[in-house]
Amino acid sequence: MTHVAIIGGGPGGYEAALVAARQGAEVTIVERDGWGGSTVLTDCVPSKTLIATSDVLTEVAESAELGVELPSGVHADLARVNARVLALAQAQSSDVGERLSANGVRILRGTGRLVEGTTVEATSADGTVEQIAADAVLVATGAHPRVVDSARPDGERVLTWEQVYGLREIPEHMIVVGSGVTGAEFASAYKGLGARVTLVSSRDRVLPGEDADAADTIEDVFLRRGMEVLGNSRMESVERVGDTVRVTLADGRTVEGSHCLLALGSIPNTADLGLEENGVRLDDGGFIQVDRVSRTSAPGVYAAGDCTGVFMLASVAAQQGRIAMAHILGLAVHPLDLELVSSNIFTSPEIATVGLSQKAIDEQGLPADVAMLPLAANARAKMQGVRDGFVKIFARRGSGAVVGGVVVGPRASELIHVVSLAVSANLTVHQVAEAFTVYPSLSGTVAEVARIDTSDSR
16 A cells, blocks of 8 residues: 655645545645645635625626616625635635545644655644655645735735735725736725725736736726726835825835735745755745656655646646646556646636637747637627626637637636637537537627637638
8 A cells, every 4th residue: 555645735735635545545644724725724715705795796786787776885794704704714624624534534733844755744733743654745835925025914904815804894995916816806806895996016917927808808897997007016115004004116106095915926835844855856936846747856755736836726736636646656647738727817807718828829839810709799798787808719720629718707717618628628619619509698609709710810
């Protein structure tokens, strides 16, 4: 029997543990903060629960054209919202722990580190130390919010995304520093909850790493809803002044608000784990270097999830963990293929993507056609009052094979699965177009886009 030791109980760790246990391996998993890791306790599950409330309020606020008459003063009780957020996170964490136990995984609450080869030292909260001699080790320790000395969070007015769930009232004016995925999601959420929001972006537009059409759509929506977006505005410092915060920009301008949310990126949790001492190579940012089957540079040591910096998504972490276990246990292995990954940004509207982007297509010099239709032309979208968003498909020129796509709209995270299946199964636009869709439905636009004749643009 193979003994696998796993450090970290987030998606990369617990999914790997379940795979290994079901294959008959002996599995020990060590987790410091709680089962599910930051994904469940402080990041993905809490933020998307908060966003769910924000989305309801946004839909209600924009439902007048559907003939809905609203009483004045419709608002969210943030104390109740955040209580629900934290309760759901704890419930999900408990569910993960129960699944691990039910599958025969030995679970330890504490900190783990490599001490020699594939031996893990686990230290529990009461100081008990145990040496776990394993045949293989998976490191899945995640990451934490990046902070800088000039903008130190205090947990009350200056906050990281892990600290916002202690708020009991809607911020009067939330300043969000950082216009990447996390910053855009929280800016959208707090605007929907009723706060005044200023988004500080160091780049010329929000979501600079995303599809340009999608990013432009989101920024237009933000501005239309009354959000202030400060482009090309790098944060110099954040300071608390009594019950207010002052954000100073690099050009000397200042922005004052009631709260500031810092969305400055993530730092991998790789310090003090005995990694480099045991031959595990890290990059300059502290991320563990892995190959496509999750191997590190040290024999028998694997890594998965945000601590690798490969693609910081819970779904990718879980896949890396599963791949690692398949490789360790001698099962059929399908190396990680990032060109098949689907992802979603939970702004309102959402942005979902899969496969190759326009940027990747241009960089690779791939002969490809692009077709795009706005959702506003869709019958179901008109019925629901949807006016923002689109479906875009990239197809290989000649064969018509779908290589990527972008969906912007409500519940884009659900709609992208149609395109994801096409990319994964190497379907052609003809095959996508011929599949039946319900009328009326938003998914009908996917088929309509696939029917567009792009021959005139070749």
